[in-house]
Amino acid sequence: MTTFKHFIFMGAGLFIASAVAATVHAADRDAANYVGIKMCGICHKKEETGNQLAKWQASAHAKAYELLGTPEAKAAGAKVGVADPQKSGKCLKCHSTAYNWTETVQSEKINVEDGVVCESCHGPGKTYMAKSTMEDKQKAYAAGLIHPATQSCERCHNNTSPTWKADRYTTKDGKKVGFDAEQAYEKIKHPVPAKK
Numbered sequence: 572m573t574t575f576k577h578f579i580f581m582g583a584g585l586f587i588a589s590a591v592a593a594t595v596h597a598a599d600r601d602a603a604n605y606v607g608i609k610m611c612g613i614c615h616k617k618e619e620t621g622n623q624l625a626k627w628q629a630s631a632h633a634k635a636y637e638l639l640g641t642p643e644a645k646a647a648g649a650k651v652g653v654a655d656p657q658k659s660g661k662c663l664k665c666h667s668t669a670y671n672w673t674e675t676v677q678s679e680k681i682n683v684e685d686g687v688v689c690e691s692c693h694g695p696g697k698t699y700m701a702k703s704t705m706e707d708k709q710k711a712y713a714a715g716l717i718h719p720a721t722q723s724c725e726r727c728h729n730n731t732s733p734t735w736k737a738d739r740y741t742t743k744d745g746k747k748v749g750f751d752a753e754q755a756y757e758k759i760k761h762p763v764p765a766k767k
């Protein structure tokens with residue numbers, strides 16, 4: 572459970588700094604190094620080690636592109652002058668890793684249709700996904716693997732989203748907020764189970 576605490580702990584202070592964090596982040600993700608969901612899935616689909624692929628497939632992030640085809644999305648798009656959300660960088664910048672927070676495709680290695688994949692949170696995989704690197708945590712983080720903190724969620728979960736609801740979450744102390752990292756993380760978590 573310590574890793575989860577780490578996630579929340581990092582988050583508390585960074586909530587305030589998220590505007591700054593967004594700028595800092597922009598430089599540390601080289602679009603040429605993205606590999607796509609299939610590559611991560613090759614190794615991350617075993618039940619013994621947590622089957623992160625299946626957990627991702629069951630999460631909202633896997634459907635982020637599909638969602639843009641719904642009548643609800645078209646209605647949200649119409650309000651901001653977007654006719655087809657599935658073709659607009661204004662939506663895909665947060666609804667697909669391929670756009671990498673810009674309004675144009677940044678990586679051809681990622682299918683736009685795959686929505687928000689592992690690398691939006693863990694960083695582009697080419698530099699760290701070799702077996703010998705992945706098996707050694709220290710090496711993997713040194714090679715660019717990202718241990719996501721709240722700030723990485725807030726690059727998308729923020730009030731510039733056209734469907735932002737400022738009262739989507741209710742915190743433990745009864746406050747209404749647009750995003751609560753702790754509760755949101757519970758819905759998408761995919762840990763490696765502790766070895767017995």
Ligand code: HEC
Binds near residue numbers: 607612701705763
């Ligand atoms: C060649 C196999 C392989 C590939 C490809 C691979 N991984 Fe891994 N990864 C591993 C292994 C092995 C571990 C160690 C934990 C385990 O046994 O699952 C690991 C661990 C991790 C961890 C946990 C680090 C920690 O702090 O414990 C993350 C996050 C991760 N991988 C993300 C990814 C992402 C994202 C991709 C795709 C870009 C990817 N991996 C591709 C084999 C792989």
Ligand code: HEC
Binds near residue numbers: 643663664729734
């Ligand atoms: C700043 C990032 C961002 C941008 C830009 C963005 N979205 Fe989203 N969108 C999100 C997030 C994050 C969610 C998940 C709900 C949440 O936490 O706000 C979401 C959810 C949605 C939903 C589901 C409604 C809901 O309340 O959950 C629709 C529909 C949607 N977006 C449409 C669009 C359309 C259409 C565009 C382009 C005009 C767009 N989005 C642009 C981040 C974004």
Ligand code: HEC
Binds near residue numbers: 611623
């Ligand atoms: C929306 C962001 C997001 C996406 C998408 C995502 N992850 Fe994660 N991942 C996280 C967070 C947050 C953690 C928890 C970090 C912590 O424990 O502090 C995590 C943890 C992990 C861990 C476990 C590390 C441990 O110590 O148990 C592995 C392995 C992993 N992710 C692999 C993947 C793979 C593979 C994919 C794609 C199939 C993926 N993740 C998609 C955010 C994400």
Ligand code: HEC
Binds near residue numbers: 636667721756758
């Ligand atoms: C690259 C943009 C992006 C990042 C980074 C991101 N998300 Fe999301 N997230 C989305 C979009 C877009 C949706 C809406 C997809 C849908 O509903 O199909 C969404 C939906 C969700 C949902 C379902 C809606 C809800 O609030 O219940 C949860 C939970 C969630 N994300 C948690 C997280 C967490 C936790 C992190 C950080 C570890 C994170 N997300 C990082 C884009 C992102």
